[in-house]
Amino acid sequence: MKKTTLYAVHENLNAKIVDFAGYKMPIQYSSIIAEHKAVRNSVGVFDVSHMGEIFVRGEKAIDFVNHITTNDASLLKDGKVQYSAMCYEDGGIIDDLLVYRISEKEFLLVVNASNKEKDFEWMNKQNSFGVQLVDESDEYSLLAVQGPNSKKTLQKICNKEIDIEYYHFFNAAIAGVELILARTGYTGELGYELYFKGNESVAEKIWNAIFDAGKEFDIQPVGLGARDSLRLEMGYCLYGNDIDEKTNPIEAGLGWITKFKKTSFVAKDILLKVKEKGPSRKLVGIISDEKAFPRHGYDLSVDGQKIGVVTSGTVSPVLDKAIALGYVDSKYSQEGSKINFVIRGKEVAAQITNLPFVKK
Numbered sequence: 001m002k003k004t005t006l007y008a009v010h011e012n013l014n015a016k017i018v019d020f021a022g023y024k025m026p027i028q029y030s031s032i033i034a035e036h037k038a039v040r041n042s043v044g045v046f047d048v049s050h051m052g053e054i055f056v057r058g059e060k061a062i063d064f065v066n067h068i069t070t071n072d073a074s075l076l077k078d079g080k081v082q083y084s085a086m087c088y089e090d091g092g093i094i095d096d097l098l099v100y101r102i103s104e105k106e107f108l109l110v111v112n113a114s115n116k117e118k119d120f121e122w123m124n125k126q127n128s129f130g131v132q133l134v135d136e137s138d139e140y141s142l143l144a145v146q147g148p149n150s151k152k153t154l155q156k157i158c159n160k161e162i163d164i165e166y167y168h169f170f171n172a173a174i175a176g177v178e179l180i181l182a183r184t185g186y187t188g189e190l191g192y193e194l195y196f197k198g199n200e201s202v203a204e205k206i207w208n209a210i211f212d213a214g215k216e217f218d219i220q221p222v223g224l225g226a227r228d229s230l231r232l233e234m235g236y237c238l239y240g241n242d243i244d245e246k247t248n249p250i251e252a253g254l255g256w257i258t259k260f261k262k263t264s265f266v267a268k269d270i271l272l273k274v275k276e277k278g279p280s281r282k283l284v285g286i287i288s289d290e291k292a293f294p295r296h297g298y299d300l301s302v303d304g305q306k307i308g309v310v311t312s313g314t315v316s317p318v319l320d321k322a323i324a325l326g327y328v329d330s331k332y333s334q335e336g337s338k339i340n341f342v343i344r345g346k347e348v349a350a351q352i353t354n355l356p357f358v359k360k
Contacts, residue, residue, distance in 0.1 A: 021113035058131035146191030175209035235355030
């Protein structure tokens with residue numbers, strides 16, 4: 001198992017460490033609920049250095065990125081980020097990812113940790129464009145600073161004014177370390193990502209500077225447990241749970257990042273047929289007032305008949321209600337539709353609701 005450059009810091013903080021996507025990662029430090037609320041109410045820091053960073057360089061970089069992703073990379077300008085997906089020829093999702101346009105001839109693709117090797121191999125098979133593909137995942141560390149006080153925290157130690165719009169990035173220095181500073185986020189709160197190279201001492205220097213700057217805001221380290229509950233409150237997909245190679249972007253509610261006006265991209269024709277016909281199932285938000293804890297894999301039912309399955313579930317720390325994402329037969333996908341969680345053989349009343357669960 002690999003360790004991030006901040007592994008020793010997590011150990012010193014007595015974090016609960018788990019094996020995740022080939023890395024030893026902190027799942028929590030104090031409690032998932034406390035860390036969740038720290039991000040919602042003030043500011044928290046995630047070590048997400050396990051994520052993948054793949055660079056695309058060359059004369060036809062835009063053409064290549066547009067070929068392998070569903071969104072339209074030609075709409076990007078330097079310093080802008082785009083959420084996208086990559087699909088196999090049958091429409092199944094290889095991965096969801098972030099596309100960073102550094103220049104017309106250079107892009108950074110940020111992919112999920114568990115998919116790095118698979119993604120890189122597939123990209124190389126699709127490379128008939130003569131671009132250079134470089135996996136620099138092991139060279140980069142990545143911190144996510146999220147919450148209402150994230151900007152105030154980072155501004156103290158940044159060499160530039162942090163005045164960027166959502167889904168943009170720029171080069172800056174934090175605590176004297178050159179890095180890429182982006183504003184995307186996986187929590188629904190104001191937040192920033194710091195991509196930087198360097199050894200353990202460099203990573204710890206940045207970590208310590210952030211925590212010193214955020215002390216007045218009671219800044220907290222946050223693990224993967226709260227990262228999951230925060231993204232679920234926003235209805236954001238998690239690869240491996242809500243989307244995978246057996247799901248397509250249309251049924252997963254990702255039609256908004258599937259741009260059919262592009263000349264072509266992998267699986268365009270297949271996905272267009274799904275859109276025109278209408279998917280047989282849809283990924284929806286589900287909420288319940290009953291005492292329940294829905295989990296991945298639980299059945300969903302109506303009148304005793306299975307109509308779908310839970311892909312992600314928890315009890316929302318903000319709403320104090322059971323919330324879940326799941327696929328249901330399309331005829332049950334309308335807001336307000338009454339369905340049930342099937343928990344240990346018992347039906348628990350729930351209903352379809354619009355996303356996000358927590359309005360921001």
